Amino acid sequence: MADVDESAFKPGAQASEWLLNPRLVLSTLQAGNDIINWFDANYPYTSVPPSGGVGQETPNGQSNSTYGTLQGGSPGNVSRMASFSTGSSIDGQFWPIYDYVDNSILLFFSIKTPNVNTKAIYCYKTTDTEIRTPLTSSQFLGGVIFALPFYNPNASSHRFSIISPDPLVTTPRVAGQQSAVFFYAYGVFDGSTPDHGRWIEASVISDIHTNPVNWNGKITLFAAINGGGVDVAGQYNPDKLGSIFVVPQGNTTSACYACLYNATTDRDIRSGSNALVINAMQIRIAYFHPAANVLAFGSDPISFASGVGTIGHCRPQFTTYPDGVPKIIYNDFAFDQSLKTVWST
């Protein structure tokens, strides 16, 4: 996190001239320990002792009256969150939300999970809206639960994006509550290719203030609830969800929420193989139309000018920082699978 001095920004300026006071929001080790401790408290191991730590190998079918029953044929595992040596599962996408009811910040983030037997979305809450010190265990709220009637109730996919409050106000504003809109992509494409999501859903929540991690009973709209929207008839499998923004009403019935995401340029149909295919990534847009409660997808990707070392783009974020002009920040994806944030001004 950093402060932005818009008046100091000019094309070609060094980041240090306008990006001030950079500070750590959350360390991956902190998040890893908090997640494992939370798992150990809410889903204690029952039949077989954990091997090498808590929160590992969560048995299939573990139940919790608040957070739901875990499912999936394989043990869940959040153990690699706990150390740098085994590699963090933090996905690098954080969705901070200003909670205007009590002047705090909710930080939603997601981790990659090995299967549907683990929760992927977690939340911290801090009353220090400047986040002057890194987040700690006392600010950790736990795993997010919302019921997906078709697939799984665990919110086990890291493909997740949220904004708040709901900019189109489809849910009336209520004192003491704060609405939100989220997109969620999940499922395993072709049943054996976990690298890219199978479906996308989108929802409006009436309140994330009262209990930020339990959304059950607060979902007022849920598009593609019966199974999930498939982008452009399933041709482009969503990899990462980017930021959500609102598309105001134009001359058509088009008022909707738009979510940037990136997807492979070709249909990923590796039946029986889970090896990662290096494929170009394109930035695409999904639209959640709240009046009709329907999810729709634009046919055309957004093209960026890029060099020969780049085969695709991912992690798109729509922003007007630092100069007030609309832009998309994204990562270049290279042949060696490295990522480079494209921020060359």
Added chain:
Amino acid sequence: MEYIDPQVLRPEHHRKIYITEDNFPNPLFFSTFGRKKLFARLHFFASTGAVPPTNNPQNDPQYAPVFQIAEYDGNYDYSTGAYFLDNWDVGTLVLGTQEPTTRFDGYSPPTDISIKLVEFSAEDLPAYISIRIKAQSTNTILPYGVIVLE
């Protein structure tokens, strides 16, 4: 980073808009995003019960579907029940057919599910459209497919 005209991000900017869901509600109610042409490819099966094709399909049309394509001319607020779109506009009807008793290779179609497929297009669309699939059978119909708006 790339500066971008926000108009590029609007749904109107795309050559086509796709609506797909796995599976659709029935009826399906959607915005046309100002588009004037629609192409639909829908297939479905009954949620319960095996429905094998019979040797007398002309006498047993329980899964010969009727597609009602209707305009909703009223309050577009989802919360008032526009979604259900029962009887304000009978709209346009598209008739499907009973599943054939054999495939082109002479073998019988699968009998565990009864898949129907229909394709149709429509032009000069209103703001909101509903597509409802009905059949003589009272089994719940689960439609899949894609709506392409141009």
